[in-house]
Amino acid sequence: MREFRSKLRILLIDDNSDHLRGVKELINLESNYEVVGTTTSAHIGINLIKKYQPDIVLMDMNMPEKDGLHAIQDIEKLELNTKVIALSGYDDADLIFRAMKIGAKGYVLKTMASAQLIYAIDEVAAGKIYLPSVLSSRFFEYFQNTFKEETKLSESENLLYQLTSREEEVLDLLTQGNNYKGIAKKLFISETTVKTHVNNIFQKLQVNDRTQAVLYALNNGFANKRKAKMAV
Amino acid sequence: MREFRSKLRILLIDDNSDHLRGVKELINLESNYEVVGTTTSAHIGINLIKKYQPDIVLMDMNMPEKDGLHAIQDIEKLELNTKVIALSGYDDADLIFRAMKIGAKGYVLKTMASAQLIYAIDEVAAGKIYLPSVLSSRFFEYFQNTFKEETKLSESENLLYQLTSREEEVLDLLTQGNNYKGIAKKLFISETTVKTHVNNIFQKLQVNDRTQAVLYALNNGFANKRKAKMAV
DNA sequence: ACAAATATCAATCCATAGATTTACGCCAAT
DNA sequence: ATTGGCGTAAATCTATGGATTGATATTTGT
Numbered sequence: 001m002r003e004f005r006s007k008l009r010i011l012l013i014d015d016n017s018d019h020l021r022g023v024k025e026l027i028n029l030e031s032n033y034e035v036v037g038t039t040t041s042a043h044i045g046i047n048l049i050k051k052y053q054p055d056i057v058l059m060d061m062n063m064p065e066k067d068g069l070h071a072i073q074d075i076e077k078l079e080l081n082t083k084v085i086a087l088s089g090y091d092d093a094d095l096i097f098r099a100m101k102i103g104a105k106g107y108v109l110k111t112m113a114s115a116q117l118i119y120a121i122d123e124v125a126a127g128k129i130y131l132p133s134v135l136s137s138r139f140f141e142y143f144q145n146t147f148k149e150e151t152k153l154s155e156s157e158n159l160l161y162q163l164t165s166r167e168e169e170v171l172d173l174l175t176q177g178n179n180y181k182g183i184a185k186k187l188f189i190s191e192t193t194v195k196t197h198v199n200n201i202f203q204k205l206q207v208n209d210r211t212q213a214v215l216y217a218l219n220n221g222f223a224n225k226r227k228a229k230m231a232v
Numbered sequence: 233m234r235e236f237r238s239k240l241r242i243l244l245i246d247d248n249s250d251h252l253r254g255v256k257e258l259i260n261l262e263s264n265y266e267v268v269g270t271t272t273s274a275h276i277g278i279n280l281i282k283k284y285q286p287d288i289v290l291m292d293m294n295m296p297e298k299d300g301l302h303a304i305q306d307i308e309k310l311e312l313n314t315k316v317i318a319l320s321g322y323d324d325a326d327l328i329f330r331a332m333k334i335g336a337k338g339y340v341l342k343t344m345a346s347a348q349l350i351y352a353i354d355e356v357a358a359g360k361i362y363l364p365s366v367l368s369s370r371f372f373e374y375f376q377n378t379f380k381e382e383t384k385l386s387e388s389e390n391l392l393y394q395l396t397s398r399e400e401e402v403l404d405l406l407t408q409g410n411n412y413k414g415i416a417k418k419l420f421i422s423e424t425t426v427k428t429h430v431n432n433i434f435q436k437l438q439v440n441d442r443t444q445a446v447l448y449a450l451n452n453g454f455a456n457k458r459k460a461k462m463a464v
Numbered sequence: 465a466c467a468a469a470t471a472t473c474a475a476t477c478c479a480t481a482g483a484t485t486t487a488c489g490c491c492a493a494t
Numbered sequence: 495a496t497t498g499g500c501g502t503a504a505a506t507c508t509a510t511g512g513a514t515t516g517a518t519a520t521t522t523g524t
Contacts, residue, residue, distance in 0.1 A: 100372060101379050129372040136368055140332060140361040147333045166501060177444040179480075193502050199482070209482075209510090211443050212409035218450065396470060411510075425472050431512065441480090441512075 007034040008125050011052065013045035013071065014038075014060035014087065019110065023058065023087075026114050033121070042071040046078075053080050056121055059104075061088040061095055069098055076103040083124050093142035096135055106130040158220050162204045170197040175214045239266040240357050243284065245277035245303065246270075246292035246319065251342065255290065255319075258346050265353070274303040278310075285312050288353055291336075293320040293327055301330055308335040315356050325374035328367055338362040390452050394436045402429040407446045 010033055014020045020038050027033045037048045042059075049057060057075060061068035072084050085106035086099045096107050105124045108117050109132070116132060123130040131139060163171065173183045180198070184191040202208065205216045242265055246252045252270050259265045269280045274295055281289060289307060293300035304316050317338035318331045328339050337356045340349050341364070348364060355362040363371060395403065405415045412430070416423040434440065437448045 100375065103376055103380070128369050129376075131368065131372070136363065137360050140363070143332065144335055144361075148335070164500065174443070175447070177439070177441075177447050179441065181480090189501085190503060192504060195482075196503075197501085199484090202482080207409070209409075209411065211406070211446055214443055214446065215407070215409050398471065413510090421471085422473055424474060427512075428472080431514090434512080 007032055008056065008121070009034050009036045009052065009054040010056045010058065010121070011036055011045065011048055011054040011082075012038040012058050013040075013042060014058070015040045015062075016060070019060075023117075026117070027121075030118060042068070045071060046074050049075060049080070049082055050078065054082055055125060057082055057084045058087055058117075058121075059084050061086050061099065062090075069095075069102065072099060072104055073102050085120055085124055085130075091135055091138055093138045096131075096139050097142045097146075100129075100131070100139065107135050108132065109135070159205050160217065160220055163201065167197050167201050167204070170194060171201055171213065171217055174198070174201075174210055175217050239264055240288060240353070241266050241268045241284065241286040242288045242290065242353070243268055243277065243280055243286040243314075244270040244290050245272075245274060245295075246290070247272045247295040248292070251292075255349075258349070259353075262350060274300070277303065278306050281307055281312070281314055282310065286314055287357060289314055289316045290319055290349075290353075291316050293318050293331065294322075301327075301334065304331060304336055305334050317352055317356055317362075323367055323370055325370045328363075328371050329374045329378070332361075332363070332371065339367050340364065341367070391437050392449065392452055395433065399429050399433050399436070402426060403433055403445065403449055406430070406433075406442055407449050 010027060012020055012023055012027075012035060014023070017040055020040060024035050024038055027035055036052045036054050039045050039048060045057070045059075048054075059068050059071055059075075068086060068088075072086070075082060075084055083105040084103065085108060086096075086104045087108055087110055088095060089110050091109060099107055106120045106129065108120050108130075112132065120130045120132075160168075169187065170183060173186060178186070180191045180194050183194045187194070198210065198213075201213055205213055207213050207216055242259060244252055244255055244259075244267060246255070249272055252272065256267050256270055259267050268284045268286050271277050271280060274291075277289070277291075280286075291300050291303060291307075295303075300318060300320075304318070307314060307316055315337040316335065317340060318328075318336045319340055319342055320327060321342050323341060331339055338352045338361065340352045340362075344364065352362045352364075392400075392403075401419065402415055405418060410418070412423045412426050415426045419426070430442065430445075433445055437445055439445050439448055
């Protein structure tokens with residue numbers, strides 16, 4: 001992707017101009033890096049990225065006007081080859097998780113040694129994703145907590161397991177937004193039969209209407225292809 | 233959690249008895265570890281865990297009868313302090329992702345140096361989560377791909393952004409399974425007003441009924457607290 | 465200060481959804 | 495051979511949902 005022998009082009013976005021200057025000097029010490037721009041404004045940053053298409057963006061996460069998360073999202077939407085490394089003062093698990101989720105390729109704390117930042121830049125430039133092990137640990141704890149609830153329902157208490165296979169088919173079509181007529185047509189059975197099935201589903205799931213049935217299904221691991229939730 | 237000076241108690245589950253023996257010998261070389269049991273069967277393994285409540289379980293992922301994923305899930309359901317480290321022959325991103333999702337505290341390849349396994353055990357025993365950087369990279373690539381679709385819908389094409397704040401409130405209540413009457417009561421407005429709002433929502437989201445509206449909302453980032461999908 | 469968007473409500477009408485009961489053929493388990 | 499679960503279906507009834515029109519008060523932007 002990157003031109004042979006050309007310098008790695010880096011853009012810095014940080015509302016703290018002192019920190020901005022410090023990082024710039026740090027990076028300029030490395031002969032193979034080049035800072036193509038610095039700005040304290042996320043908005044201006046986006047425009048600079050469009051203009052210069054840098055290889056790497058170092059993005060401060062704790063900014064007032066437009067926060068780092070949204071800035072990263074905007075950058076990702078541009079679909080350039082620009083890779084974002086998030087910079088933050090704190091190891092806030094939620095922030096790390098969200099930054100990685102929307103496409104940050106790395107996350108480094110400002111308190112970390114400068115060598116770590118350089119290393120992160122190298123790794124990310126090489127196409128890898130880099131999280132220092134401390135942050136990686138925090139990320140995974142948060143990640144697992146996020147999914148813990150989803151998993152904890154045992155098979156015995158998950159009412160979905162009481163459904164017959166035909167009822168599952170019907171419920172699946174319900175979770176795709178079909179009405180009775182649509183389901184009847186798709187399963188080649190009469191509408192009244194569908195009603196019978198749906199009523200049985202309501203009884204088994206202990207709900208009152210199709211919307212609640214659909215919600216129960218989605219929230220309790222019903223494998224629906226359109227990923228309202230990811231199956232284990 | 234762990235008794236001072238007591239050895240770290242480890243259980244091995246791997247359907248390949250050769251590998252099982254090898255790992256056992258490897259671990260017994262370490263003076264502060266103790267293998268409390270080994271088995272080639274996941275089912276038996278679960279029972280051994282109940283009985284011995286080991287600190288660490290090394291779980292092979294590629295087993296025939298009951299696969300490693302389900303075994304891990306069963307272990308997690310026991311809610312013991314037993315920590316599972318997954319062992320696998322391949323760096324299958326999907327498998328790594330799913331294992332971590334359901335609660336594995338580490339993931340090590342069988343092809344990795346034995347020192348790496350020992351290190352992983354130490355880290356996990358110390359309460360951390362350990363993924364070698366190679367696997368960590370694979371995990372994050374997979375993780376980001378999983379969420380890429382969800383994020384890519386720009387604000388302009390996401391019909392939810394056309395809703396007024398009141399309509400959002402109403403839709404929120406719809407996604408909780410309320411009917412007209414329930415929504416009217418909760419918002420202290422008449423049922424007919426709710427109908428008006430809901431009709432406007434249908435128009436804006438280009439759907440025909442409440443179920444489709446709810447599905448649209450869930451699939452397009454509508455912040456619902458019960459996290460059918462996680463907000464950014 | 466004025467236009468446009470929003471929130472509220474009513475009345476009506478038709479379609480769909482949901483509850484209930486009854487029934488029949490099929491298959492699997494005992 | 496019989497029972498019980500399942501899938502199929504119909505008939506009937508009531509409740510809820512959804513479309514449409516029209517109206518008024520309030521808020522918001524310029």
